[in-house]
Amino acid sequence: MPETGNTGTTIGEAALTASRKQNAVPGLALGLMLLSAGPVVILVLLIIVLSFLSPYFLTGRNLSNILAQTAVISVVAMGQHLVILTRGIDLSVGSNLALASVVGALSFHAGAPALVVIAVMVGCGAAVGAINGLFFVFGRLPHPFIITLATLSIAKGLALQLADGRAIPGMPDSIDALGREAVWGLPGSVFVVGGVAAVLFVMAKTMVWGRWIYAVGGRPDAAVRMGIPVSWVLVSVYVISGLCAGIGAVILTGRTDAGSPLFGNLLELDTIAAVIIGGASFLGGRGHLGHALIGALMIGVIRNALNLLNVNVFFQLIVIGVVIVIAVESDVLRNYLEGRMRVMQAGRQS
Amino acid sequence: MSAVAVNADRVVTADHPVLAVRGATKRFGSVLALDDVSIEVRGGEIVGLLGDNGAGKSTLTKCISGVHQLDAGAILLDGAPTQIRSPADARFAGIETVYQDLALFDNLTPGQNFFAGRELAVPQWLPRGLRFLQQRRMDAETRVLLANLKVTLPRLDAVVAMMSGGQRQAIAVARSTVFARKAVILDEPTAALGLRESRQVLNLVAALRDQGNAVILITHNMEHVVELADRAVVLRQGRKVGELVPTKDNKQELVSMIVGA
Numbered sequence: 001m002p003e004t005g006n007t008g009t010t011i012g013e014a015a016l017t018a019s020r021k022q023n024a025v026p027g028l029a030l031g032l033m034l035l036s037a038g039p040v041v042i043l044v045l046l047i048i049v050l051s052f053l054s055p056y057f058l059t060g061r062n063l064s065n066i067l068a069q070t071a072v073i074s075v076v077a078m079g080q081h082l083v084i085l086t087r088g089i090d091l092s093v094g095s096n097l098a099l100a101s102v103v104g105a106l107s108f109h110a111g112a113p114a115l116v117v118i119a120v121m122v123g124c125g126a127a128v129g130a131i132n133g134l135f136f137v138f139g140r141l142p143h144p145f146i147i148t149l150a151t152l153s154i155a156k157g158l159a160l161q162l163a164d165g166r167a168i169p170g171m172p173d174s175i176d177a178l179g180r181e182a183v184w185g186l187p188g189s190v191f192v193v194g195g196v197a198a199v200l201f202v203m204a205k206t207m208v209w210g211r212w213i214y215a216v217g218g219r220p221d222a223a224v225r226m227g228i229p230v231s232w233v234l235v236s237v238y239v240i241s242g243l244c245a246g247i248g249a250v251i252l253t254g255r256t257d258a259g260s261p262l263f264g265n266l267l268e269l270d271t272i273a274a275v276i277i278g279g280a281s282f283l284g285g286r287g288h289l290g291h292a293l294i295g296a297l298m299i300g301v302i303r304n305a306l307n308l309l310n311v312n313v314f315f316q317l318i319v320i321g322v323v324i325v326i327a328v329e330s331d332v333l334r335n336y337l338e339g340r341m342r343v344m345q346a347g348r349q350s
Numbered sequence: 351m352s353a354v355a356v357n358a359d360r361v362v363t364a365d366h367p368v369l370a371v372r373g374a375t376k377r378f379g380s381v382l383a384l385d386d387v388s389i390e391v392r393g394g395e396i397v398g399l400l401g402d403n404g405a406g407k408s409t410l411t412k413c414i415s416g417v418h419q420l421d422a423g424a425i426l427l428d429g430a431p432t433q434i435r436s437p438a439d440a441r442f443a444g445i446e447t448v449y450q451d452l453a454l455f456d457n458l459t460p461g462q463n464f465f466a467g468r469e470l471a472v473p474q475w476l477p478r479g480l481r482f483l484q485q486r487r488m489d490a491e492t493r494v495l496l497a498n499l500k501v502t503l504p505r506l507d508a509v510v511a512m513m514s515g516g517q518r519q520a521i522a523v524a525r526s527t528v529f530a531r532k533a534v535i536l537d538e539p540t541a542a543l544g545l546r547e548s549r550q551v552l553n554l555v556a557a558l559r560d561q562g563n564a565v566i567l568i569t570h571n572m573e574h575v576v577e578l579a580d581r582a583v584v585l586r587q588g589r590k591v592g593e594l595v596p597t598k599d600n601k602q603e604l605v606s607m608i609v610g611a
Contacts, residue, residue, distance in 0.1 A: 208469045209479040215455050215466050222453035225417065226467035227438030229479070236479075285457035338511055 028341045035334045039279040039294050039327075046301055054308040062304065064185050068255065070300030071189035072097075072248045074293055075196050076267060077274040079129075079244030081292035082204070082237040083144070084275050085217045087284030090238060091148040092132060093245045094267030095155035098260065100124040100249035102159045105168035105259025114172035121253070122246035128155055129242015133235035144238070152268070159261035167260035171253045179255030189251040193293075196247060200240075201289050213237060217285030273320055274299055277327045283335070298323070366429030368393045368564035369414070369445070369533040374423035376409055383409040385588040386423070391533065391564035396555065398579030398596060399568045400608055405585040407568050408450070411535045414566075415447035416440035427532055441467070444531030450538050452522040456511035460503055461492035463510060464525045491528075499524050499554055516547025523554040533564040540571060552578060572601050586610050 034041075051058040076093050083090045104121035112120065128151055135147040182188040204210035212233045215223045223230050245264075253259050271292075278295025280287025299320060306316050367390035376384040384406045391397045401407045412418045414425060416437040424431045427443055434440045440447070454463055465488050471481030492506060501520045503513065510518055519539060526534050536555060540548040555578060559565050569575060575582055576596045584592040584607040592607040594600060 206482050206485075207479070208471045208481050208483060211462065211466070211469055211483060212479060214457055214462075218455035218457035219453065222449075222455060223467070225415075225437040225447070225449065225453050227436075227441045228467045229438075232479070285455070342512055342514065 028337050028344070032334060032337050032341070035330055035337070036279065038330060039277065039291065039298065043294055043298050043301065046298070046305070050301070050305045050308075054305070057305065057308055060185055062308075064181075064187065066297075066300045066304045067190045067193075068179070068187040069304065070296050071187070071193050071251050071255075073267070073270050073274055073299060074193045074296040075251065076241075076244050076248045077271040077278075077292040077296045078196060078200055078289055079237075079241035080268075080271040081275045081280055081287060081289060082200070082213060083241045084272070084280060084282065085213050085284060085287060086234055086237050087217055087220065088136070088144040088234070088237065089148065089272065090129075090132065090241045091145065091268045092128060092151040092155060093241060093248075093271055094264030095152045095159065096125050096128045096242055096245040097249045097252065097264035097267060098262065099128065099155040099159040099162075100246045101253045101259035101263050102163045102168060102261055103259075104249060104253055105171060106162060108172055109168065109170065114174040117172055117175065118250055121249045122243055125246020125249060126239050126243040129239040129245070130235065132242065133238030136238065137231045137234050148238075156261070163259070163261045165261065167258045167262070169258040171257050171259070175250060175254040176257050177254065178251055179257075187255075189255065192247065192251055196244065197289055197293060204289065209233070209236065214285055219285075270299060270320075271296075273324050273327075276331070277323055279327070281331050281334075282328060283331070295327075366426075367391055368428060369566075370426040370429070371410070371414065372424045372426065374410060374413060374425075375421050376406075376413060376418060377421050382588050384413070384420075384423075387585065387588070387590045388423075389566075389583050389590070389593075391566060393532075393562045393564055394559055395580045396559050396565040396567055396578050398575040398582040399566050399585065400570075400575065400582055400604065401585035402608055404587075405608075406588040407585055408537060409588075410585070411447065411537055411566065411568065414440065414533075415445060415535055438467075441529065444529075445533045445535070446526035446530040448522050448526050448534070448536040448539055450541065452518055454510050454518055454522055457509055459507055459509055460496070460513075460521050460524075461489050461506060463521055464488070464492055464495070464528050468529055495524060495528060499527065499557055501550070501554070514547075516543055516550065519543055519547065519551050520554065523551055523558075527554070527558055527561065530558060530561070530563050533566070534558045535566045535568075537568045538570065539567070540569065540574065548574075572596075572604065575604070576601060584608055 056062055076097065080090055080093060100121040103124045104117050107120045108117045132144065132148050132151055135141060136144045139147070141147055178188040178192060180188060182191060204213065212228050215226070215228055216230050216233050220230060249263070252263055274295035275287070275292050276282055276295065277298055278291030278293065280291040302319060302323070303316055306319065370390045372388050374384050374387040387406065387410060389397065399407050409418065413420050414434070416434045416439050419435060425434055426432065432443055434443065455466060458466065470484040470488050472484060473481065489506070496503065501524055503517055510521055523536065523539055539551050539555065543551065552574060555565065555567060567579060576598055579596050582594055582596040582604060583590060584604065586608065596604060
């Protein structure tokens with residue numbers, strides 16, 4: 001494992017190898033490793049079980065379908081993940097996406113070319129994100145919950161107002177192409193997700209900015225004392241979260257050939273769930289983009305499976321909720337186990 | 351190692367103390383936390399800062415490290431008045447602080463903690479946050495630094511959350527040695543440590559002094575004061591009530607000053 005590895009999943013592995021070396025507390029280390037590998041293991045098990053339950057599940061067409069349906073959650077969850085890394089939350093992503101889609105559709109009908117329409121949607125998302133970040137930080141709000149709840153309402157109202165409460169059909173063909181099959185049977189949106197993931201991965205892993213996000217999430221007060229520009233780091237993650245919502249709007253308008261104020265309903269819950277289910281810590285400072293993507297995929301697979309198995313739509317909400325509870329509790333359990341481990345290691349040394 | 355090179359380059363001016371505080375006054379509402387306190391610390395000198403709880407030790411050090419700002423008075427570095435408006439200012443001026451709560455990032459590795467806020471990154475023409483981390487260089491410097499300080503850690507790629515109290519304390523003190531160019535403030539670095547771990551931290555404090563830093567050491571442990579401090583400054587209720595060279599024989603005198611009896 002490289003020394004750069006600092007995030008959630010590596011802790012369990014590090015602990016396990018450490019304990020092999022010292023022959024100490026193997027039970028705890030094993031528990032920690034299982035917890036950190038949990039989401040991937042569960043996803044794989046889920047896929048295996050489902051391929052037996054439904055003959056249709058493991059077909060290329062269905063898998064491509066899952067990826068297409070998960071694209072929006074995936075992109076927005078990656079932004080949400082950065083916010084959660086800093087101990088924050090962005091409740092406005094769904095409304096932000098809706099507003100961006102409406103503004104994009106309106107700009108297209110006003111005669112804007114496709115590239116401008118895309119820029120308008122992404123820019124609109126980033127602007128709402130900037131409002132969130134600036135008010136949270138410089139408005140000295142105690143928690144981003146408040147301001148993002150406010151923008152959830154404002155953006156939704158604005159989108160409904162602008163669109164007169166209705167969907168606005170018709171989007172540029174090049175945006176619609178994102179919803180169609182592109183290469184290898186995969187929809188174009190999957191490549192957008194991949195591109196966003198690659199850029200964010202490089203930024204979070206190799207740039208000073210990324211390190212600062214982990215520092216701010218790990219100990220905000222210490223980050224201030226170490227001279228890290230905490231205010232701007234915080235603003236930046238809300239801008240990126242909004243930007244991701246804007247990209248989500250591009251994908252969704254492409255898939256549906258329309259902008260709509262009703263888009264993104266409950267997307268904040270889906271994305272927060274994806275981040276937590278994927279294994280990132282709700283307590284901040286822990287996790288990586290892979291967690292957001294795995295979590296989004298898991299939500300997509302569960303929804304798809306429940307559809308294939310003809311399970312009532314209402315039941316899906318219950319299942320997702322139960323999965324969230326399990327994920328959050330395993331986060332708490334992980335912290336408890338690490339505390340125990342530290343106590344035992346300290347005990348061995350003295 | 352770059353940290354050492356920086357210290358070697360420094361021209362120590364004998365006529366000015368490296369760190370001087372003149373007439374420091376700080377109020378929190380109606381409470382006068384610091385009342386006209388002046389102290390001086392020379393390069394290569396350890397000054398013990400003593401006082402009972404609430405005497406103003408932490409307030410004074412937090413003003414020097416930029417967490418609080420003085421209401422009146424001045425902070426002089428190498429004889430020049432210096433405005434310290436934020437912790438970043440203080441670090442930029444060459445003042446490092448080892449906080450009582452360590453200010454470590456539990457989710458980062460020792461090396462990442464050392465360089466937090468001071469990451470080695472390129473290219474220089476980009477804004478700091480957009481530069482690319484030189485991870486290997488930081489890892490290498492971390493290993494050299496820890497070896498020089500004779501600090502042994504079980505793993506350098508494990509996050510500090512998994513480390514013991516003594517190891518965490520050693521990491522926090524070692525971090526200050528990376529960037530301290532003028533002064534280091536240590537707020538009770540041995541509180542809550544066992545004997546052996548305390549010894550390791552005290553050795554690190556001595557190493558900081560030997561690098562030529564002006565060191566302020568806050569502690570309640572008289573043994574440590576007598577052993578390490580060149581001078582002891584005593585605060586009581588926000589005022590400086592005494593200053594002397596601590597020896598085995600005047601320990602009792604120091605304690606009387608602290609409690610005001």
